[in-house]
Amino acid sequence: MxxxxxxxxxxxRYFAEYPRIVELIIERIEALKDKGQSYAATAKLIGVKPPTITRWLKGDRSKLSLDIFLRCMDALQIQPHDVFSGITPDxxxxxxxxxxxxxxxxxxxxxxxxxxxxxxxxxxxxxxxxxxxxxxxxxxxxxxxxxxxxxxxxxxxxxxxxxxxxxxxxxxxxxxxxxxxxxxxxxxxxxxxxxxxxxxxxxxxxxxxxxxxxxxxxxxxxxxxxxxx
Structure with a gap:
């Protein structure tokens, strides 16, 4: 066909809130680190290489493609209410x-x-x-x-x-x-x-x-x- x-x-709507979700992804990665999970373990959970996590934490989001973006949301258990709760869009x-x-x-x-x-x-x-x-x-x-x-x-x-x-x-x-x-x-x-x-x-x-x-x-x-x- x-x-x-x-x-x-x-x-x-998720992609309209791209910057907000990126912030949540970084917050979840840092929270897992505080709980003792290494960046390498988080990278494996998401399905990326550890240097990719390091680049994200330094502010380089160029490798955060749509596919990886969605995998991060799934692996880090980011739900719709996490993104939109309490937000009044400007x-x-x-x-x-x-x-x-x-x-x-x-x-x-x-x-x-x-x-x-x-x-x-x-x-x-x-x-x-x-x-x-x-x-x-x-x-x-x-x-x-x-x-x-x-x-x-x-x-x-x-x-x-x-x-x-x-x-x-x-x-x-x-x-x-x-x-x-x-x-x-x-x-x-x-x-x-x-x-x-x-x-x-x-x-x-x-x-x-x-x-x-x-x-x-x-x-x-x-x-x-x-x-x-």
Missing amino acids: ETKTHVSDEGM LQEYDFIPKVTAKLGCGSGSLQVESDVQGLYAFRSDFLEMWHFHKSRLVMFEATGDSMSPTIEDGDNILISTGTDMAPRTGELWAIGIDEELLIKRIERRPGVLVLKSDNLSYKPIEVPLNDHANIRLIGKALWLARIL
Whole structure:
């Protein structure tokens, strides 16, 4: 089944509270240390190497990927009430990213966001800034199908950066409109041709002439995803 995108009504509140959860992760690691558990033992519990824990404690969170982030929450028994209890969100600390349907602009090369907004996802502003995501360009989709498996699975939530001034590079993941469909594909640039490749090798590549503006629209680059486990 081809991987396409549509809107999900499922929120990603955990990731909007990313900085708060990182603080809790560090607090739990330090608490275990105070109780006599070594950092090496905690690293093994989470499934990372001990130097990774050391980097986190020094403020380097660059290795705290989404997968490790969720494993930390599970291993350190961080529950929803730990994150949200007693917190009154300051809305000025958040940016609200539109959830949109897959309605495409007719040959415009961009997504008609204004007519397609079904709701908003709240992301902390410092989270977006940390990854250099430009909020004015961001939209959220949900992927369906298995053509991009195992990178993107059915039901994954995808954050897309739109913009007609961006040129796709080989290896990047892009949301692309072909006729009336919106697909997520890996890009390969060849002379005069854009090859749309699936990570699931059972799907054949799609070759599109670069001058075929009538049938193909480059919607935006995929930046980030969230997955319900």
